Amino acid sequence: xxxxxxxxxxxxxxxxxxxxxxxxxxxxxxxxxxxxxxxxxxxxxxxxxxxxxxxxxxxxxxxxxxxxxxxxxxxxxxxxxxxxxxxxxxxxxxxxxxxxxxxxxxxxxxxxxxxxxxxxxxxxxxxxxxxxxxxxxxxxxxxxxxxxxxxxxxxxxxxxxxxxxxxxxxxxxxxxxxxxxxxxxxxxxxxxxxxxxxxxxxxxxxxxxxxxxxxxxxxxxxxxxxxxxxxxxxxxxxxxxxxxxxxxxxxxxxxxxxxxxxxxxxxxxxxxxxxxxxxxxxxxxxxxxxxxxxxxxxxxxxxxxxxxxxxxxxxxxxxxxxxxxxxxxxxxxxxxxxxxxxxxxxxxxxxxxxxxxxx
Amino acid sequence: xxxxxxxxxxxxxxxxxxxxxxxxxxxxxxxxxxxxxxxxxxxxxxxxxxxxxxxxxxxxxxxxxxxxxxxxxxxxxxxxxxxxxxxxxxxxxxxxxxxxxxxxxxxxxxxxxxxxxxxxxxxxxxxxxxxxxxxxxxxxxxxxxxxxxxxxxxxxxxxxxxxxxxxxxxxxxxxxxxxxxxxxxxxxxxxxxxxxxxxxxxxxxxxxxxxxxxxxxxxxxxxxxxxxxxxxxxxxxxxxxxxxxxxxxxxxxxxxxxxxxxxxxx
Ligand SMILES: Nc1ncnc2c1ncn2[C@@H]1O[C@H](COP(=O)(O)OP(=O)(O)O)[C@@H](O)[C@H]1O
Ligand SMILES: [Mg+2]
Numbered sequence: 001x002x003x004x005x006x007x008x009x010x011x012x013x014x015x016x017x018x019x020x021x022x023x024x025x026x027x028x029x030x031x032x033x034x035x036x037x038x039x040x041x042x043x044x045x046x047x048x049x050x051x052x053x054x055x056x057x058x059x060x061x062x063x064x065x066x067x068x069x070x071x072x073x074x075x076x077x078x079x080x081x082x083x084x085x086x087x088x089x090x091x092x093x094x095x096x097x098x099x100x101x102x103x104x105x106x107x108x109x110x111x112x113x114x115x116x117x118x119x120x121x122x123x124x125x126x127x128x129x130x131x132x133x134x135x136x137x138x139x140x141x142x143x144x145x146x147x148x149x150x151x152x153x154x155x156x157x158x159x160x161x162x163x164x165x166x167x168x169x170x171x172x173x174x175x176x177x178x179x180x181x182x183x184x185x186x187x188x189x190x191x192x193x194x195x196x197x198x199x200x201x202x203x204x205x206x207x208x209x210x211x212x213x214x215x216x217x218x219x220x221x222x223x224x225x226x227x228x229x230x231x232x233x234x235x236x237x238x239x240x241x242x243x244x245x246x247x248x249x250x251x252x253x254x255x256x257x258x259x260x261x262x263x264x265x266x267x268x269x270x271x272x273x274x275x276x277x278x279x280x281x282x283x284x285x286x287x288x289x290x291x292x293x294x295x296x297x298x299x300x301x302x303x304x305x306x307x308x309x310x311x312x313x314x315x316x317x318x319x320x321x322x323x324x325x326x327x328x329x330x331x332x333x334x335x336x337x338x339x340x341x342x343x344x345x346x347x348x349x350x351x352x353x354x355x356x357x358x359x
Numbered sequence: 360x361x362x363x364x365x366x367x368x369x370x371x372x373x374x375x376x377x378x379x380x381x382x383x384x385x386x387x388x389x390x391x392x393x394x395x396x397x398x399x400x401x402x403x404x405x406x407x408x409x410x411x412x413x414x415x416x417x418x419x420x421x422x423x424x425x426x427x428x429x430x431x432x433x434x435x436x437x438x439x440x441x442x443x444x445x446x447x448x449x450x451x452x453x454x455x456x457x458x459x460x461x462x463x464x465x466x467x468x469x470x471x472x473x474x475x476x477x478x479x480x481x482x483x484x485x486x487x488x489x490x491x492x493x494x495x496x497x498x499x500x501x502x503x504x505x506x507x508x509x510x511x512x513x514x515x516x517x518x519x520x521x522x523x524x525x526x527x528x529x530x531x532x533x534x535x536x537x538x539x540x541x542x543x544x545x546x547x548x549x550x551x552x553x554x555x556x557x558x559x560x561x562x563x564x565x566x567x568x569x570x571x572x573x574x575x576x577x578x579x580x581x582x583x584x585x586x587x588x589x590x591x592x593x594x595x596x597x598x599x600x601x602x603x604x605x606x607x608x609x610x611x612x613x614x615x616x617x618x619x620x621x622x623x624x625x
Contacts, residue, residue, distance in 0.1 A: 052532055075531045075540075087529035091547035100543075101533035148533065 004066065005030040006051075006156060006188065011060035013046050020046045022212045023060065028190065030155075033182050035191045037199040037235070038209030044192045045084075047209075048158050051190065053077050064155065080149030080157040080187070084164055086141045088133035094144050095120070095129040101152045119147035122181060139170045143177065150185060159191045163198065175201050196236050200224070208232055228270065230357035233282045240288075240325045242281045243359060246273040254356055256281060258299075259321035265296040269356045278359035285328040287353030290315075290345070297351055301325065302343035317347055389606055396599035403596055414600040424601060427585035434496065434581060435564035438503035439511075442560035443553060445504070446511030447546075453512070454519040472509040476569040479506070484573040494576030502570050507560035514559065518552025519545075551623045558616045562609060 006028040013021040021043040028034050036044040049055040051062050053074035062069045069077055088097050098119050102112045120126050123143040133141055142162050149157055159178075163171045179202060182189055193199050199206050200220040207217040208231075216228040220236075227233035234241070244258040246269075254269040256279055264281065273279060301317035304324070315327040327347060367374065391405065396414055398407025418424050452458075453465050471479060483502050484493060492498035522545060530540035546553065568583040575584045582605060589598045 054528060073536075074528075075534050075536050077532070078534070079532060081529065081532040083525050083529060085523055085525045087523065087526045089526060089530065089544050089548070091544065091550075100530070100535075104534045104539060145529070148529075152534065 007063040035199040035203035042209035043212035080154035082162040084161040260319040285326040287350040288327040293348035396603040414596040431582040438564040439561040441504040442507040442511040450515040480570040503564035507563040510559035511556035514555040518549035
């Protein structure tokens with residue numbers, strides 16, 4: 001990345017006294033698939049709308065190839081956008097919908113025709129050209145919307161929760177399509193979702209929003225394996241939180257005493273803790289196992305429930321202090337269900353997937 | 360539900376009977392007028408002693424009737440166009456606008472529908488007398504536009520409320536200016552509402568009689584005024600023939616509306 005492509009610089013948006021977006025800054029290189037992830041109301045759409053030009057930021061700037069977009073009206077920004085709601089033009093056929101942005105740009109007929117055919121092929125809806133939007137399923141409508149948004153070869157494609165109205169299976173299908181289209185066109189995509197699995201599946205990088213701020217930005221692996229805060233750890237992937245007390249940190253390895261009295265050593269602390277400080281230990285369910293390991297990472301538990309899911313098991317364990325722990329060991333033959341049940345068991349965890357946060 | 364139609368029992372028969380009676384009460388006078396217009400009795404005797412078309416012949420032979428009908432149509436058409444155009448602007452403001460007094464404005468624009476017509480008629484007549492618009496086509500059109508406005512605004516606001524603004528936003532990111540987006544996407548999408556508004560405004564003016572009686576001059580009469588005047592002068596079956604045509608045209612418009620709506624909404 002030599003020269004910046006899309007720069008979002010200290011964008012802030014307030015509605016009256018309410019700050020919806022707090023000075024968000026992101027550099028987006030060309031061709032990146034960047035996802036804004038976060039709970040509802042965290043300012044993702046507002047940030048996206050500032051780029052699209054539907055919301056004027058209260059302060060800050062948005063630059064595309066070093067030129068500010070803010071003084072450019074929406075219809076001249078040449079940005080593609082797919083909305084959360086179905087926004088096909090109800091009075092036009094599928095082909096006319098895709099042709100619309102080219103027609104307003106007064107492109108020659110032959111080019112429009114060719115482009116529409118290419119775009120419909122891209123989203124695999126060649127045979128629906130003459131249908132009207134009302135005769136399409138939700139998934140098909142969003143694919144047409146995608147074709148329409150890409151028809152004029154925009155440098156940036158914005159997508160605001162485009163799949164949230166679809167059922168899970170369809171969502172996964174279209175996610176795969178979006179990945180393929182991103183690969184084939186190389187367009188820079190800014191994608192908004194509140195679904196962490198979707199974000200992990202699609203993105204090169206994820207910006208995790210919380211209350212109008214970016215809590216952490218990085219690859220899915222960064223966020224999953226190196227969460228910067230308890231919020232990130234809790235939002236991405238599954239997690240168990242166990243309350244405890246920090247005893248000491250020596251050579252970067254922290255020791256804590258959990259609520260049930262067990263002592264755990266060798267933990268990586270995200271920040272320095274003082275002696276006796278209340279902390280929360282987060283452990284990923286898949287980092288827990290029933291196969292014996294070092295005693296320093298063992299938890300004494302009762303097994304409350306087990307269930308079989310084919311490739312995995314789900315085991316619910318409870319510590320002496322009453323904290324429930326979700327365990328997801330792989331279901332291999334050496335670990336039969338019978339051996340899992342019972343009280344007074346030990347489960348072991350991988351300290352690399354355990355994180356210590358202030359309580 | 361308490362009033363589940365399928366579980367009403369004997370009440371159901373009573374309900375059907377009552378509804379039929381109300382419908383008959385509303386429709387019978389119209390049926391009588393139409394029958395009488397074909398009856399041969401000069402004195403509107405019922406049942407008619409014989410059948411004839413001579414009242415229609417007389418009607419079409421009398422240029423004052425034709426003039427009145429054309430005047431009505433002309434005024435109604437102009438009022439409808441104006442009401443739809445103003446109604447469109449007003450509806451955008453009412454549905455999309457975010458300003459204080461929006462509800463007040465909505466109420467104000469709809470008052471002609473609830474205000475006693477005679478009060479409105481006297482007020483506007485007095486005003487138009489003063490500024491010299493009484494008895495003119497322009498005066499007629501203005502007065503009828505005001506009366507027709509609620510009938511234009513109600514269907515257009517309903518259509519606009521049912522139209523997702525995101526669709527217009529999508530047209531704008533696609534490169535259409537806000538005006539282009541409205542003309543090429545929003546208006547065609549709410550065309551059923553606009554069409555209903557045009558028909559209802561036309562009809563509101565077409566069969567309006569109270570304001571018309573005040574505004575009419577000897578040289579400028581609408582069909583309802585002519586009918587009313589003829590009724591008072593002499594009760595001839597020609598009036599029945601004129602009324603039947605009025606009913607017929609209204610019916611045609613309603614049927615065309617229903618058919619077009621069905622076609623457009625597919
Ligand atoms: N036009 C507006 N007026 C007032 N508040 C708004 C407006 N748009 C958004 N907000 C508020 O800003 C916050 C962020 O909204 P949004 O960006 O839509 O969140 P997200 O897309 O992450 O769910 C929300 O609390 C929302 O209520
Ligand atoms: Mg949103």
